Amino acid sequence: MAKSLQDEIETARQTIRSESMSMSVGEIANLYRSEEIVIRPEFQRLFRWDVEQKSRLVESLLLGIPVPSVFVMQREDGIWEVIDGLQRLSTILEFMGELRDEATKEPIEPSILRGTQYLSNLEGASYEDGVDGAQTSLTPGQRLGLKRAKIDLKILLPESDDKAKFELFDRLNTGGSPLSAQEIRNAQLLMRDPSLYEWLEALRKDFNFQQTIAITERLYDEAYDMELVCRFFALIWSSDTDLKNIGNIDNYVSNKIFSTIGDKAFDRASEGKRFSAIFSHLQAALDDDAFKKFEGNRFVGGFSVSAFETITVGIARNADVWLLDDLEPATLRERVAHWWGNTTFRSGSKAGSNAASRLPKTLPEARDFFSTVK
Template sequence: MPLQEEIDKTRQEIRTDGYLMSIGEWISLYEKNEIDIHPDFQRFFRWSDHQKSTFIESILLGIPIPPIFVSQRDDGVWDVVDGVQRLSTIYEFVGLLNIGNREKDQFPVALQKTTYLPSLEGKKWDDPNDKENSLTQAQRLLIKRAKIAVNIVEKESDEMVKYELFQRLNTGGAIATPQEVRNCILLMLNKDLYELMRALANYESFRNCIALSDRLYEEQYDMELVLRFILLFDRDQESIKKLGGDVSVFLTDEMRKIALNKELDYTHIKEGFTTTFDTLNNTLVDDSFRRYKPDTNRFLGGFLLSAYEVIALGIGYHYKNLPPTDQISDRIKSIWSDSTYQKWSGAGVNAARRLPYLIPLGRKVFSL
């Protein structure tokens, strides 16, 4: 299809609208449950108290605020695609935001000192028990009358547009990692699959074996490892041979496909995953994915993704028919002297190039 035809066709699939709205109107939408800011996203969008205070400062000073992107659902409710933290900050400051079991207005938010308005320190929206440190009516009205633009992806648009928009707006932005973006997309697409992945990431045997740093947990790397397992442990040989390009893009694209798959076998995924990591937890535990030194018969260093790709995916592929548990440790140790592993796991070999070799190696090592 010629480029212009592709442009014309795709533009027809994306219907948008936009206009300015006062913060008072944004508040009214939330009070009437006509906007969904996805409370689950709060674990991924984390502004500090200082960032929140600076945002309120910007509103008071009339500094332009970036537009909020929303997607209109069939019931007319707006799903927030980009702007969760901005809106959450407003709703929290005025005492409306519900987070978990916290009641509205339970804890009036106090601002911090900012660069241009140091007197904001300790100020609250409207605390009847502390009028001295509450904003005046004029100051509250100044905030409520300030305007933030909204860009609306209308419900007639192609089903995947809002997820593409979410990914493009948030990648490299306030969210730290691609997996945090994937988690948010998955929450919008298929909350049941997200909750399965979260449960698997919290599975004790899995956590014992991967032994990640606190930083990697904060960056949701455990969820990425779960996703890699789900997408690759039973993938057919032919499609493995065709793996290439950017693996991060592959993970996102394939995650979206399985999230929309109504026939996805959750039981198969769960059994494959738990059997794999129970097996490893009963053998090498946190040595499972560390480098093995045959000359000293010791495991050294930290978690290695290339080892995970061979061992976890190899055991997962055979989870219904595994070798005896007492053989697993020796088979894992044999990988480190295998010429295929040595060739394709070294520095400078990216995932797209190594996976077509390492996944079949794991399946061979753990076959009966």
């Protein structure tokens, strides 16, 4: 008998066990100091609020304006890990001089605020005296008021379903979120399978890969190089049927990563070697021209994601042709240049094209085109 809506609601509710409490800023700082509430180093790179956002949060706490809840995951050992609220907690701890670089354990320089809509005298203010560059500081009474400000915590308990943890993070950080799709995916990877994240992160650092992609600093800040590693593996393991049902590319890449690369049967060692070999050959043949447009007998412009998708998949699916030790770099360079004359690819790589419409056409074409050296 089919389940009713109420049956589905009751079943789904069992996947998440949580509780709520209100805690003062001072209590949270004490927990952080004693490492009873932690921010993983990989999550800390997501902390990139500007000074105006930081100042507005401190203003809200000083004025008693409610701020959104912070979500933490309680580990089996009782330690809380921040799932959502990283920006808020990091802002508070940084201002108080408590925040540390979780990778090195070194303290981070306390922040200095700007004047806000209601508190113009926050301009140049630090939490305490002695901060370089600060024009003023909070008084003892103001510091006490900030430490007594309350924040609501939602605690995801250990008995919650593992998949529910990263699903919760995804729902909390989509729709108007400042995080990129890959930053959210990174957090999901860390919560679901840290070893998979570490494997992908090691490939992201591959010298030849970094030499060929040549992306902007802004894209690096948004973890776009990791996005490209994930997209590479998602697409080389996609069938034509998969490609016809992509829909949202961000969701598709995440689902494919977890269902394919996250599978125990996936040979990470072998696939890692293939990844490294592909980018070693591309770097030798094209260096940072690898994914630029070929026009007028030369490579021009910036990084093209459609070129990245098709060239890497075309080579990966024809490894017996392109990953030979005696392959002349000029042969691969010439083939990539000729790819830009392919009408299906040129049409699909136009500005404004979306992945769902272009990939079902361009990837099968690329697999066929790169099956030969001429």
